[in-house]
Each structure stands twice: as C-alpha cells, then as structure tokens.
Amino acid sequence: MTSNPLTPPVAAPAVDAAPGAPAAERFRNPFSPLVWLLLGCALALAAGACALWIDLPLAVWIQRSVTEPVDASFEWVGEMGESGHYIFMALAFYVIGLVGLARGWRNPVRMSYASMARGSLLMLATMAVGGLIVLVLKRSVARARPELFFEKGIYGLGESFSRSQLFNSFPSSHTYAAFAVAVVLGILAPRWRWVFLLLAALVAVSRLVNLDHYLSDVMTAAGIAVLVGHVLAPRVLDGKYQWPLRAPWRWWSKPNLPRV
Template sequence: MSRPFSSSLWLLLATMLLVAALLPFDGTLSQRAQALPEGIVAFNTRITDFGTFAWMIYGSGSIVIIAYIASRVASSDSFSSKSKTAWRLALYFLVTIGSASTLVHLAKLIFGRARPELFADYGAHSLTWFAGHEWVYQSFPSGHSAAVGSFFSAFSMLVPRLRILFLLGALTIGVTRVVVGAHYPSDVAAGLLLGLWAAIMAAFVFAARNWLFRHDEKGWPRPKS
C-alpha cells in the first residue's frame, strides 16, 4: 500500500471518529456557543470571514502567500532556482486550497445537513440528501474551516517549526463558525481535517517528484529547506 494512500486512510478514519464523537453534543455545544456574552459573539463575527476560500485566493490570504513565496525566492541563488521555487510553491498552495474547496462543496451538496438556524425545526442531525445547493442545507462540512484548514496546514507543512501556531490559527477561525451559529462542532472538525488532508496529500505528491518536499526516514513529507 502506498504511503499517500495509507496516510489518507488513517486521516479519514481519524476524521470519522472525531466527527462521530462530536455528533451527540452538536446541539448542546452549538446552543451554548451562541449564548456566549454579546462581546464574544461580536468578536467572533468580525473575524469569522477570514476563513472563506475567496479570502484565501483573492483577498489578504493571497497577499500572505505571495509574500511567503517572495521571501523563499529571495533566498534562492540562481534565476532557474528562483523560478522553480516560485511556481512550485504557487502550485502547492493552488492544489491544496483548490482540492479542499472542491471536496468540501461536493460534500455539502451530497449531505445537505441543516444549519443550526434550523435547529428548532429539524434538530442537529437532519440530512436532506443532495439539497446542498440551498445555503441552509450546507452545514456539513464547514467551508470556512476547510479553507483555513488547507491554508494554515499548507504553511505548517512548509514551515514545521511554526506548525502549532498555524494549526491554532485554523482552529480559532473554525471555532468562530460555531459561535456565530453557522455550523455545528462536527462540521468544523470535518472541515479542518479535510483541509489538513489536502495539504498532506499534496505534500506527498510533491515529495514523490522531489518538489519542495522530500520523504524522511519514516516516509513522511518534509520540506527540503
């Protein structure tokens, strides 16, 4: 069994177990989060939209990515090395964020989970299969969480010494989705882990080509520099 395939299976299993563990508490945790003091809810409302795919690609997120690529290019020696570093980094971010976006929107369409605003009518576990084209049935998984999960996880793979900070950043934005009443905790967990999966799988693919990453002694992708 190939390393990417076996790793994807383990991450898929971990995601399923975590989501299953949160499901019984989704309704209670969602209602309690929305009932937090007004100042906390207002703060979460202000920062929650940093987690959209549009922000990652067209907004400030793209500026962060470009700045990082520029710093890596500046440390390269030759023009050829600078060029390879630039387009490979850009491709890595594009593949990671793009694949996470595709998968999360497909999952939303399939599951059609009712959002917390419909909790009084349907409860926390209502699924309307293939009704995900309607916003109120797009709760699972969280798109914001998948976006920040892929964005911060890509950086955590490239700069592992700051991994804990990047993962905490993703978790922070994910939690805001529960506080503002847009998603249940299991939606957020699924979105974050989907984004993490996208970053890891993209790193495996790049490591196989000796682009940006290499396989360590255990077979995991590690940044080359």
C-alpha cells in the first residue's frame, strides 16, 4: 500500500518541543516548486483566455437563464464564503491548542493540542496571506463587476486603487475564503479533501449565478488559495518548525537547546 503524499510520516522528536507535544512530523508537498510555478502560469493563461472570450458570454447566458428562486438559493450558498466565521473559529482553536499544550491538558477529542494549534494557525496564515494578495489584486486591477455591464454596458477595468465596490471584481474574495478553508482542511484530513473542495466549488458557482463575479475571477481566487495553502503548509505543519507551538510573541525567539 502506498502512502498518501499529504500524510506526513513520523520522524524523530524535534528540539524545543513544548510539553505534551508529539513526535515531529515531516510534511511533504505534493508538487515541486517548478510544478507549482508551471501550474500558476497555466492558471494565469486560462484566466486571461476566459476574460477575453468566455467571461462575458457566460455572464449574459446566466443572466438570461437563471430564475429568481435559483438566484435566491445560491445567495444562501454564497454565505459560506464569508471569511469572518472561519477566522474566528480558527483563532479560538489556536488559543485552545496553545493553552492545552502548555498546561498538559487531556484532549477529549482524537486530536493532539499540537495538531490543533498547527492546523488552526495554517488556516489563519492562509486566510491572512492570500487575503492580502486578493485585496491588492482587487485594488490594482479594478475590474468592473458584472452588474455594471448589465446596468451601464461597462466591461473592463476602472481606475486602480479607487476603492469603488463596483470595480473590485477580480479576484473573488468569497471564493478565496471558501477554497482557503477547503485546501487547509483537505491537507489536514486528506480523505475528505474532495468533499471540502466540492463545497468550495459551490461557493464559486454561487458567485457566478448571482452575477457578482466573472469566471476568471473565481478561477484565479481558487488557484491562489491552492497555491498559498500548499506553500505555507510545510512551514507550519512540519515538525522541524517549532515556532507554531509557541505563543505569537515568542515566534522569533531562539529555541531552548537541551543541556548537555
């Protein structure tokens, strides 16, 4: 039986592990940096092609075909892309993980406090780093939302950094949040990764059905989430890095080496 590439094999315990921390684990990324770079370039080309030939015809077809009940149903689905709920939950789990690890509490669930701290920190880091990337792209690209085309015939780009809510379509922040959660949960629980990704894809579809975004907006957001989540995962989940198991104000402190 071959091992899952996302399941980290157990290695030797790391130095400076907090009390109650498990043996260090090695996280292995499924692709090399070169493959990730090629995938990123392919995504950029696909998004560009969609913007030129697919985005607008697809939006027009959706506007003509989707009924009001379907539109209202997908409005509810889109609520799963609200990032605030996930950030609050991840922060709560991170605090519980650190406190439980430091005090040696017994965890009633089948998860160590170290794993809880690392997993929730990966969620927070993915939300923060990718969210910043999405925000910068939104402000700098300043793409007109679909509603501007249907109301005023505007399809294209506006003035960069204008802060207009009607010119921040690219990329989709709701789609990014949904896929960031799905990617992180898929890394932590590989057996359920496709379920998480399917739910995130439903959020992306809702942004199209509700005419909040174009296809290339949601494609790019999903790609950024996948890339950011897998780039950060080794630096948070790999047992050779012990900073995630320390309080944030001690992240940059030197580890306590064992006495000889």
